[in-house]
Amino acid sequence: MTPVLAQIESLSAASTSGVLLDLSAVLMLLCAFACLGSKLFDRYVTYYALQSIVLAFAAAVVGHALNQPDLWVLAVATLLIKGIAIPLATRRFLLDRLDLRRDVAISTGLSTSLIIGAALTAFAYLAIRPGTLPHALVASAVVPISTAIILLGGLCMVVRRHTIAQLIGWLILENGVFLGAITLTATFPFIVEAGIFLDLVAAVLIMITFVSGLANRLATASAPELRGLRH
Amino acid sequence: MTALVLLVPVLPLLAALAPLTGVRAPGLGIAVSAGGIGALACAIAVTVDVGSHGAYSAFSGFLYVDALSTFFTITVAIVVTLAGIGSIAYLKTEERRAELDLLQLRLYAIFFALFAGLMLASLETGNLGLLWVLIEASTLASAVLVGLEAKARSLEAAWKYIIISSFGVTMALVATLFLYYSATSLALSPNQRLTWPALFAHAHLLHTDSLRLAFLLAVIGYGTKVGLAPMHTWLPDAHSEAPSPASAMLSAALLNTGMYAIIRFQAVALPELGRYTNRVLLVFGFASIVIGALFMVRRGNFKRLFAYSSVEHMGIISVALGFGGVLGVYGALLHTLNHAIGKCVLFLTSSELVQRWRTRETGEVHGALRAAPLVGGVLLLGSLAIVGSPPFGLFLSEFTIVRAGFHGSSLLTFILLALLVLAFIAFVRSTAGMATGEPQPVDSETTAATSAASAIPLVAGIAGLLVLGLWIPGGLNDLILHSIGAIR
Numbered sequence: 139m140t141p142v143l144a145q146i147e148s149l150s151a152a153s154t155s156g157v158l159l160d161l162s163a164v165l166m167l168l169c170a171f172a173c174l175g176s177k178l179f180d181r182y183v184t185y186y187a188l189q190s191i192v193l194a195f196a197a198a199v200v201g202h203a204l205n206q207p208d209l210w211v212l213a214v215a216t217l218l219i220k221g222i223a224i225p226l227a228t229r230r231f232l233l234d235r236l237d238l239r240r241d242v243a244i245s246t247g248l249s250t251s252l253i254i255g256a257a258l259t260a261f262a263y264l265a266i267r268p269g270t271l272p273h274a275l276v277a278s279a280v281v282p283i284s285t286a287i288i289l290l291g292g293l294c295m296v297v298r299r300h301t302i303a304q305l306i307g308w309l310i311l312e313n314g315v316f317l318g319a320i321t322l323t324a325t326f327p328f329i330v331e332a333g334i335f336l337d338l339v340a341a342v343l344i345m346i347t348f349v350s351g352l353a354n355r356l357a358t359a360s361a362p363e364l365r366g367l368r369h
Numbered sequence: 370m371t372a373l374v375l376l377v378p379v380l381p382l383l384a385a386l387a388p389l390t391g392v393r394a395p396g397l398g399i400a401v402s403a404g405g406i407g408a409l410a411c412a413i414a415v416t417v418d419v420g421s422h423g424a425y426s427a428f429s430g431f432l433y434v435d436a437l438s439t440f441f442t443i444t445v446a447i448v449v450t451l452a453g454i455g456s457i458a459y460l461k462t463e464e465r466r467a468e469l470d471l472l473q474l475r476l477y478a479i480f481f482a483l484f485a486g487l488m489l490a491s492l493e494t495g496n497l498g499l500l501w502v503l504i505e506a507s508t509l510a511s512a513v514l515v516g517l518e519a520k521a522r523s524l525e526a527a528w529k530y531i532i533i534s535s536f537g538v539t540m541a542l543v544a545t546l547f548l549y550y551s552a553t554s555l556a557l558s559p560n561q562r563l564t565w566p567a568l569f570a571h572a573h574l575l576h577t578d579s580l581r582l583a584f585l586l587a588v589i590g591y592g593t594k595v596g597l598a599p600m601h602t603w604l605p606d607a608h609s610e611a612p613s614p615a616s617a618m619l620s621a622a623l624l625n626t627g628m629y630a631i632i633r634f635q636a637v638a639l640p641e642l643g644r645y646t647n648r649v650l651l652v653f654g655f656a657s658i659v660i661g662a663l664f665m666v667r668r669g670n671f672k673r674l675f676a677y678s679s680v681e682h683m684g685i686i687s688v689a690l691g692f693g694g695v696l697g698v699y700g701a702l703l704h705t706l707n708h709a710i711g712k713c714v715l716f717l718t719s720s721e722l723v724q725r726w727r728t729r730e731t732g733e734v735h736g737a738l739r740a741a742p743l744v745g746g747v748l749l750l751g752s753l754a755i756v757g758s759p760p761f762g763l764f765l766s767e768f769t770i771v772r773a774g775f776h777g778s779s780l781l782t783f784i785l786l787a788l789l790v791l792a793f794i795a796f797v798r799s800t801a802g803m804a805t806g807e808p809q810p811v812d813s814e815t816t817a818a819t820s821a822a823s824a825i826p827l828v829a830g831i832a833g834l835l836v837l838g839l840w841i842p843g844g845l846n847d848l849i850l851h852s853i854g855a856i857r
Contacts, residue, residue, distance in 0.1 A: 288539075288543065292536065295532070295536065301528060301532075304532055305532075308532060308535055308536060308539075311536070311539055312539060315539055315542055315543055315546070318543065318546060319542075319546055322546050322547075322549070322550045326498065326549070326559070326563070327496070327498065327559065327560050327563065329431070329499070330496065330498030330499055330501075330502060330563065333498070333499060333502030333503075333506075334498075334501070334502055334505075334542070336502075336506075337502055337505045337506055337509065340506065340509050341505075341509055341531070341535055344509055344512060344513060344531065345528075345531060345532075348512075348516055348524055348527055348528050348531065349528070351516070351519060351524050352521065352524045352525065352528060
């Protein structure tokens with residue numbers, strides 16, 4: 139058995155770290171559901187911030203269990219950027235400035251989207267059978283749950299037409315990927331992890347610029363001008 | 370050697386500093402085209418070196434160049450050069466008409482340079498994680514170009530582009546995670562498990578189920594960047610709203626970068642999954658050709674027409690990879706190069722058309738041949754080239770792909786031929802109407818003669834396509850064969 143494997147298996151479901159990791163994953167899933175079931179922009183941001191804070195905790199747990207200092211750095215960065223900076227920036231530059239409260243551009247009812255979300259979660263469990271992964275992994279609950287979070291984030295983007303709701307949906311999806319990443323690939327080279335993080339930050343900055351630009355133009359743009367792209 | 374390889378992306382990146390010197394439109398354009406020419410020269414030097422000494426790797430695989438990467442590097446560098454030269458004329462005209470202010474001109478130069486540099490860098494890394502990071506970063510840089518004109522339409526297109534591609538590329542990240550995980554039981558260091566040459570050497574030992582997931586997600590994820598149907602929906606909007614030289618870069622360089630990533634994943638998945646990988650590529654390829662051809666039938670915005678043609682051509686390349694074998698991959702790579710040059714020429718032509726007629730509607734442009742003989746002529750020749758009529762390069766590559774198809778399934782090949790004919794009719798019907806007929810009277814300002822800067826890339830591109838249609842240089846032939854050797 140390679141040392142990497144031995145290390146990963148120290149995260150087994152029975153150990154304290156394994157239990158904490160599973161717990162964090164479940165909390166993150168609940169945050170995704172809460173966001174899916176909400177209609178207020180402010181709530182979206184709150185649930186995303188909560189989810190990110192739990193993700194930072196999970197990264198710290200894995201970092202502790204596998205003794206990976208990289209993951210500690212990642213945990214702190216997650217807490218500061220995803221848990222605090224992005225929610226703050228979204229509130230200040232988008233929600234407050236554009237005076238957004240209630241999201242009305244939802245294409246399905248809330249209960250319908252929650253039921254679809256539940257179906258997607260079940261699908262995630264079916265798709266990620268234990269056989270899909272080479273070794274009976276450890277915190278075996280985490281991989282299907284992170285898949286479910288990815289699907290729920292995608293669902294948020296699909297059923298909501300408002301740009302900010304789509305942005306939050308994508309961020310939730312990204313959190314799901316990160317949760318999968320820290321458990322599946324705790325030993326990812328640090329430079330790659332840092333690059334992924336940098337991309338995320340750049341993406342959010344550009345998206346915020348676009349959304350505020352779009353909101354400014356939309357106030358004056360005539361309807362036919364917008365219809366041009368709809369074919 | 371390391372320095373030379375690094376220069377390829379760094380030279381275009383240096384152009385991002387041009388705005389600091391305070392130069393205005395022509396200077397900014399010259400800076401980005403100089404970056405492109407420098408990158409092309411270095412890429413050729415690297416290719417020659419890799420041709421004689423084999424693959425080159427440094428920084429534990431973070432820098433890795435083999436024949437396949439050099440082939441794509443040269444293709445992208447050619448596109449950057451042509452689009453860079455095209456930018457000179459574009460920026461000049463926009464500045465004269467004051468449609469873009471100085472800040473926007475500078476943003477154009479900065480993000481054009483970033484876009485080019487990041488794409489070239491992504492082709493030169495062996496680390497699949499870094500590949501992902503660089504492709505996502507180049508997406509972000511290009512999104513700024515799409516939204517540059519800051520009208521409601523272009524911002525909406527840019528939003529659609531960034532949100533759909535980010536979604537897709539995130540799937541590609543999950544694919545990378547699963548590929549990494551499929552190598553867990555191998556005796557490789559964590560870094561090697563993410564490094565393409567190491568994975569490729571152990572490809573038959575990877576865990577089958579997670580490899581299958583990784584490959585599928587990679588085709589969907591990077592396929593979103595490539596514009597494979599049904600993930601292509603961002604593409605027509607982004608291509609039609611971006612400044613035309615940037616559309617050329619999107620269509621002729623960015624899509625190829627995504628295809629490059631798919632080829633890398635397929636090479637790793639092939640030994641374990643076998644024909645499964647080919648079937649997946651065939652399905653997405655045919656879907657794209659059908660969607661592309663059907664949407665080309667409808668008349669309207671000619672930049673959208675070119676964009677749907679890109680969807681179709683990416684489908685053809687994917688089908689060629691799906692046919693597989695030496696002949697199929699040869700056709701795919703040759704087609705990549707030909708399509709890149711051809712589409713670059715067409716989008717640069719559209720830049721001239723848009724600036725002259727101030728419309729993007731096919732129905733409002735007539736008599737381009739009379740009003741602007743060079744632009745009209747290139748439009749006509751470029752259209753004939755892109756639909757694959759002889760004597761241009763795309764005929765030769767499509768012919769190779771069809772031959773590869775007859776080695777496998779004749780039925781699929783006949784379907785492919787029928788779709789190519791449909792695309793031919795749909796495309797030429799639109800562009801022939803634009804080139805011929807009586808030009809409508811236009812005011813004196815817009816009838817200014819075509820400038821040298823905008824003529825060079827058009828003429829050079831058409832000449833290149835003609836040469837590639839009549840004769841494949843020995844060096845190119847060797848390069849393609851070496852590229853095939855690198856992934857088999």
